Amino acid sequence: MIKKYMELVKFSHTIFSIPFILIAMIVASGGWFGWKLLFLGLLAAISARNFAMALNRLADIEIDAKNPRTQNRPSVTGEVKEGEIKLFVLANALIFIGVSYLINPLAFKLSLPILFILGGYSYFKRFSAYSHMVLGISLGLAPIAGVIAVSQSVPCWAVFLAIGVMFWVAGFDILYSLQDIEFDKNEGLYSIPAIVGEKGAVFISGMFHLFSVIFWFLFVIYAKLGFFAYLAVIVSAVMLYYEQSLVRKDYKNIPKAFFDTNGFLGILFLILIILDKV
Numbered sequence: 001m002i003k004k005y006m007e008l009v010k011f012s013h014t015i016f017s018i019p020f021i022l023i024a025m026i027v028a029s030g031g032w033f034g035w036k037l038l039f040l041g042l043l044a045a046i047s048a049r050n051f052a053m054a055l056n057r058l059a060d061i062e063i064d065a066k067n068p069r070t071q072n073r074p075s076v077t078g079e080v081k082e083g084e085i086k087l088f089v090l091a092n093a094l095i096f097i098g099v100s101y102l103i104n105p106l107a108f109k110l111s112l113p114i115l116f117i118l119g120g121y122s123y124f125k126r127f128s129a130y131s132h133m134v135l136g137i138s139l140g141l142a143p144i145a146g147v148i149a150v151s152q153s154v155p156c157w158a159v160f161l162a163i164g165v166m167f168w169v170a171g172f173d174i175l176y177s178l179q180d181i182e183f184d185k186n187e188g189l190y191s192i193p194a195i196v197g198e199k200g201a202v203f204i205s206g207m208f209h210l211f212s213v214i215f216w217f218l219f220v221i222y223a224k225l226g227f228f229a230y231l232a233v234i235v236s237a238v239m240l241y242y243e244q245s246l247v248r249k250d251y252k253n254i255p256k257a258f259f260d261t262n263g264f265l266g267i268l269f270l271i272l273i274i275l276d277k278v
Contacts, residue, residue, distance in 0.1 A: 063187065
């Protein structure tokens with residue numbers, strides 16, 4: 001039962017957002033922020049992502065059924081029924097709102113707008129290629145939520161960190177969409193690869209990842225961090241260059257570039273920020 005829901009929402013991909021929530025919380029608190037906030041922060045992150053991914057699966061059942069790459073998803077095969085997905089979406093939305101209430105008043109006030117943004121991605125690709133940016137914004141909210149949990153404010157450095165995450169996610173989502181370029185064209189779905197072609201999409205993705213590095217440098221500068229934080233940005237730049245190189249060499253490398261490279265990027269960034277604060 002648990003396994004099929006984890007497959008439904010690709011629970012392993014939570015690794016993309018959680019490190020940056022923790023990074024924001026560590027920097028905002030100047031170090032350790034306490035076990036209570038750690039537990040609530042992780043629960044908020046997981047429930048928010050479960051809500052967004054399950055809603056996306058619910059909205060895309062008919063589309064996923066037509067796409068050979070997605071035909072085996074639990075939402076398509078019937079392993080998880082449509083009614084069960086709706087209940088899962090509602091449950092995670094309520095958990096997120098409840099946890100936000102326990103964190104602080106500002107987090108609670110922003111919980112519904114955040115859910116609205118997270119849910120918007122599921123429908124954006126039907127009318128706009130900016131869906132990649134909406135996904136980026138959705139994950140970019142992670143560090144914003146982290147700093148709000150600690151300080152009930154949004155300092156300039158947190159905005160730079162969030163914008164960096166936004167361009168990072170949008171950049172790798174464009175690369176991931178290359179797998180579905182022909183399908184998107186045939187179905188009239190709006191993705192950057194389907195609109196500008198493969199070369200144009202790879203170029204835009206590369207520019208987005210360059211912007212990520214620039215904004216992460218600004219984050220380190222404005223947060224007045226030290227050597228290990230700068231090293232985190234440099235390591236991230238190298239990993240993003242490697243990711244771009246993998247995809248440009250062979251599109252068969254997209255799954256490896258998508259999960260392995262980006263997953264390790266967030267973890268290494270977090271470790272180096274912890275070292276910087278230690």
